[in-house]
Amino acid sequence: MSGILIHEWLARHGGSENVFEVLSRVFPDAERFCLWNDSQGRFDGVQESVLARTPLRRSKAAALPFMPAAWRRLPARDAEWILCSSHVFAHHARFGGPARHAPKLVYTHTPARYVWAPEMDGRGGSFVARAVSAPLKPLDRKRAAEPVAIAANSSFVARRIADAWDREATVIHPPIDAAAFASRSDDFTPAEQQTLAALPSEFLLGVSRFVPYKRLDRVIEAGVALGVPVVLAGQGPDEARLRALAADRHELVVFVHSPSFAVLKELYRRALALVFPAIEDFGIMPLEAMATGTPVVANAVGGTAESVVDGVTGALVHDWTHSELTSAVERAVAAQPEACEARAFEFDTPVFVDRVMEWVTTAIGTERAPASSGAQRP
16 A cells, blocks of 8 residues: 645645655655646646635635635545645545545645734735634644644744644755756757846846735845845736835846746846845745855745855845845855855755655654655656
8 A cells, every 4th residue: 555645736836836746756656636736737647626626726715714624525545644745724634445544744834824824924814814714723723633743844834833733843844956956057048048138247136926925125125225236036916016116216126027947047146145035934945046156145034044044155134124234245245155055955855855754754654654766756
């Protein structure tokens, strides 16, 4: 008998999807389930829940109240272990048949922000999220008592797990393909070459979705403080506000929409520093930047404080004031590229795989533990 891998919903891109992709390669014989699969072919052969056959799949907020019930109505299966990749309610998963009694492990990206930390995510302020959060808290805490072991993607999230679920968690930081970012890309399309040629000779970089809670306005303020241009890479509804702020502050800001992997690596490599102001559960992009040798200016609160080493691979900011930003960027740009790259490799994919296998083996016992595999799987 094999195991089962669980994920929330699947999108084309995302840090949790990156974790699920690695888990799928490590455990290629495991069946896989999700609420719905909108990965545009990235993940094939993943079975969907009943919600996938309803209009609710088009609105996560509207589907939220129905997710716990959907996870409790999974089909009968015969499995020796279940591993859930959870950032909302995937840890509620329950199967019929022998799999109902299989030990369940949960790799937690975060307890549902909508429910437990709405102040960190604007979506938590929606009417639906506010209406369901109170009754869902005791249910979510009850379901979190079921797993035989819980892992957290950062110490920051482990503390939230302790507060929300009253459970201890093993910290296993998510993986980064450090070698892929450390390698140079020279084969750019004509359009990509044009984009790169339009960049300032030196700049501070911000990379994320253009949404308010990512605080890209602070990247612009860092550029003002240092008197250097800013490049913002991504896309989203906050772009108009960011453009207006740049105009008001007389700051040169270049917007690069949805950069390709090759262009993203080059943006990291050319930047004086990546400025990452968001309070994140962990934060993969700072490690991507460090893998290219570029230092990071990051928030001292949140998961980024666990990867960025102040004064060695960048700087951590407590108060985003003009004077502290100036000091932080100056401290960051003095970092050695070799130190940044070496730090990124401490979070490389093989490190994650070894930690996960050790965690699973310890939790369910060597006789029942799955064998790791290097086989490729979408």
